[in-house]
Amino acid sequence: MATQVFDIPKSFKKDMKYTFCPGCDHGVAIRLVAEVLDELGLKENAITATSIGCSVTIYDFLDIDAIEAPHGRALAEATGVKRARPDKFVFTYQGDGDFASIGLAESLHAALRGENLSAICINNTTYGMTGGQLGPTTLLGQVTTTSPTGRNVEYYGYPIKIAEHVALCDGTAYSARVSLDSVANIRKAKQAIKKAFEVQMKGLGFGFVEILSTCPTNWKMTPQQAHDRVRKEMMPVFKPGVYKDVTVQE
Numbered sequence: 071m072a073t074q075v076f077d078i079p080k081s082f083k084k085d086m087k088y089t090f091c092p093g094c095d096h097g098v099a100i101r102l103v104a105e106v107l108d109e110l111g112l113k114e115n116a117i118t119a120t121s122i123g124c125s126v127t128i129y130d131f132l133d134i135d136a137i138e139a140p141h142g143r144a145l146a147e148a149t150g151v152k153r154a155r156p157d158k159f160v161f162t163y164q165g166d167g168d169f170a171s172i173g174l175a176e177s178l179h180a181a182l183r184g185e186n187l188s189a190i191c192i193n194n195t196t197y198g199m200t201g202g203q204l205g206p207t208t209l210l211g212q213v214t215t216t217s218p219t220g221r222n223v224e225y226y227g228y229p230i231k232i233a234e235h236v237a238l239c240d241g242t243a244y245s246a247r248v249s250l251d252s253v254a255n256i257r258k259a260k261q262a263i264k265k266a267f268e269v270q271m272k273g274l275g276f277g278f279v280e281i282l283s284t285c286p287t288n289w290k291m292t293p294q295q296a297h298d299r300v301r302k303e304m305m306p307v308f309k310p311g312v313y314k315d316v317t318v319q320e
């Protein structure tokens with residue numbers, strides 16, 4: 071039987087070890103980032119800015135420079151790095167709690183200022199690293215450790231649709247939402263990441279990709295059940311698509 075051999079992206083560390091839970095989409099997302107860095111020739115010039123959450127471990131995978139901020143502040147630190155070194159390619163990699171709850175001001179103001187940065191937000195509808203609390207994207211009815219009877223509007227309000235909010239910011243050049251629930255959608259996700267990186271390379275402003283992702287551990291699901299949930303429960307609410315692209319509106 072023929073053995074399938076997969077190329078390892080050059081942007082991965084040689085001694086990289088997989089540290090995410092089984093079935094977690096962070097691994098797929100970081101693999102796509104590594105492939106895009108390779109294909110755009112960015113590895114030697116890239117700096118990733120992170121804050122806190124399972125996303126922070128991207129610096130254990132990628133063989134590029136990295137800087138870490140307090141929870142939610144990745145786009146504030148990325149702004150400083152990019153303004154000091156506009157020759158560098160700078161991107162953030164953040165969770166939904168990080169990007170859209172504690173860091174919402176930093177995130178939207180970076181977009182409103184039109185910072186020439188790229189940002190990736192992993193939306194898994196929960197605070198993953200800290201054990202599955204209700205987050206800004208937790209779906210209505212979703213049970214979490216801090217919403218034991220399910221999220222209801224009266225007490226918790228509505229989940230935020232991040233890609234749509236980012237698209238409304240005048241400084242945003244590109245905003246898209248993608249999913250990793252199928253091979254076809256993983257391919258689309260890679261195209262979106264590439265597009266968000268390319269708008270920075272062209273100096274067009276803020277590029278953003280929201281990636282719908284699994285957290286099987288905190289959802290208490292198998293990897294297969296978790297991907298079914300992304301498809302059946304998340305995608306109807308958080309609709310994949312391109313919400314802004316100045317390169318086609320020009």
Ligand SMILES: Cc1ncc(C[n+]2csc(CCOP(=O)(O)OP(=O)(O)O)c2C)c(N)n1
Nearest residue numbers: 123124125141165166167168196197198199
């Ligand atoms: C200022 C501050 N508040 C709270 C925390 C605790 N904390 C660490 S990770 C985390 C949740 C991260 O969730 P999310 O950003 O959605 O990322 P995920 O782990 O799901 O990828 C929280 C609340 C912290 N480290 N710092």
Ligand code: SF4
Nearest residue numbers: 091094124198285286
């Ligand atoms: S806790 Fe959730 S988001 Fe974090 S590594 Fe595990 S499955 Fe992924």
